[in-house]
Amino acid sequence: MRALFFDGQVILRDDCPRPEPRPTEALVKVVRAGICRTDLEITKGYMGFKGVMGHEFVGVVEKCHNRQWINRRVVSEINISCGECIFCRSNLSNHCPSRSVIGLKDRDGCFAEYIALPINNLHLVPDSVSDEEATFIEPVAACFEVLEQVHIHPKNNTVVLGAGKLGLLMAQVMKLHGNDVTIVAKHPEKLETAQQLGLKAYPASEVRERSKNVIDCTGTPEGFDLAQRLVIPRGRIILKSTFTAKAPIDPASIVVNEIEVVGSRCGPFRPAVNALQRKLVDIQPLISGRYPLSRGLKALDQAAESSSLKILLTMEE
């Protein structure tokens, strides 16, 4: 089968073996996939990953021992856990130390015609959620993870740093609480997209007051520095982006202002499906381009451009 493969460099391969599902797994024919910033980090060596790239997708089950799944449209949680360790037994299976992660760690991803996945990881996609919306379930779930971890009070204000694809989803999810959400970003076109989505959006120079919550979705080491400048004493900085660089922090400022810093990764799929089904999160303005898998290399190039938002891959030519 065809797949986008990373092995020190990205290769479009036509000779990848179609995965053979185990008895507890389903074979899913991928319909659409989304390129995430983390995929671009993978191409720079993040996680030391080798294999088929990609972790955001929607597909249709083609083979499965449990025949109820056949022909159903599905998305999949990306962490494949052991089910037995203390984390798995504590409802924290995303932190299972022996987990694999599709397209990121020890497991092939979804930039391919087929992917095999544990049935336990699958979620049905309601008919009222389009294929394109469904590719956003995984990143929207990552936004809901913030609400799993910390209590965002409706009356507190929140700043989202970065108007990239994650920032624009995060701001929409935070706004569901009714609290005052502002996007702070550099790129004028992206600020405009934020405003089209009904979000307040400014460059950092125009921010006049500090916020209780600052969510860094910049994907850059500079984001943390800006977050420290925009958060109030006793406020909270939430880090959402993974990147390989180190960031220098000023521990005295964290201590003196009693700042809370929270790292946040993958999240719960159900609220993401619900929000997309109810059209509470608008993904259409976030799509910058669509490419067939055969043009996957070009798609990755476009995804890496600073003006790009989400690039989707279509598996059927």
Add this chain to the structure above:
Amino acid sequence: MRALFFDGQVILRDDCPRPEPRPTEALVKVVRAGICRTDLEITKGYMGFKGVMGHEFVGVVEKCHNRQWINRRVVSEINISCGECIFCRSNLSNHCPSRSVIGLKDRDGCFAEYIALPINNLHLVPDSVSDEEATFIEPVAACFEVLEQVHIHPKNNTVVLGAGKLGLLMAQVMKLHGNDVTIVAKHPEKLETAQQLGLKAYPASEVRERSKNVIDCTGTPEGFDLAQRLVIPRGRIILKSTFTAKAPIDPASIVVNEIEVVGSRCGPFRPAVNALQRKLVDIQPLISGRYPLSRGLKALDQAAESSSLKILLTMEE
């Protein structure tokens, strides 16, 4: 009056004017004071402070409009706030942006024969708390601040990094919860002091498992790095020390493991007074030396030695 004064260098002065209390203030004759690591940072330029040093002390009120305070033994909260801003009105007066801090920011400290302080900042010291115990009220309060900020579950384990004076107090306060507390430190003598206090204490090389809570009391940039290695996924790193150096963090590890980092500073005096009154915190093994104020320079030198714990200053010769 005599005082230890910092003005780019530490000077023992005999010509400092005795402070004149305002109508809302009391004049306190200092009895004993303690040297904190932050005082040593001040001598390296931390906070850009100039003036009489010191913020840990016990004294006796000598002058006050409200005569009920006269001759009473007192300690004082160190942040002097405006009482009117949003932080002061939200029970977060320690974060008042226009605050002064005795011996640290825009206000003379307690390494002197006298100090003038707002009556609102004073706490009576019960007779059953000795002068030496009373000088520890401020740092013990800083330990209780952690319990103000986060929920430490009794069944979770906690590691305290550093067996200096703050680490040894912190471990004792954390242990009040009944949870499993381990001190991790380098210095063999200090590890022994920890063990004398009934605390588990090891060098980092002997730690076999990660902890839910890691409290960094090392006062060094390396502490944060060690904390990241000793904390479990979804665990919490609490930063207690203020120092001027920057520390490099690996944001990806904070994000992937969903670590919470909490800066923590000054704390509530009442639980500290209560704990010392009930002898739940033992301060005697923490005292490394006692000096009269006239030998204050020598006292600071000894406080800076790596083997030293708390050095006390006695104001009467």
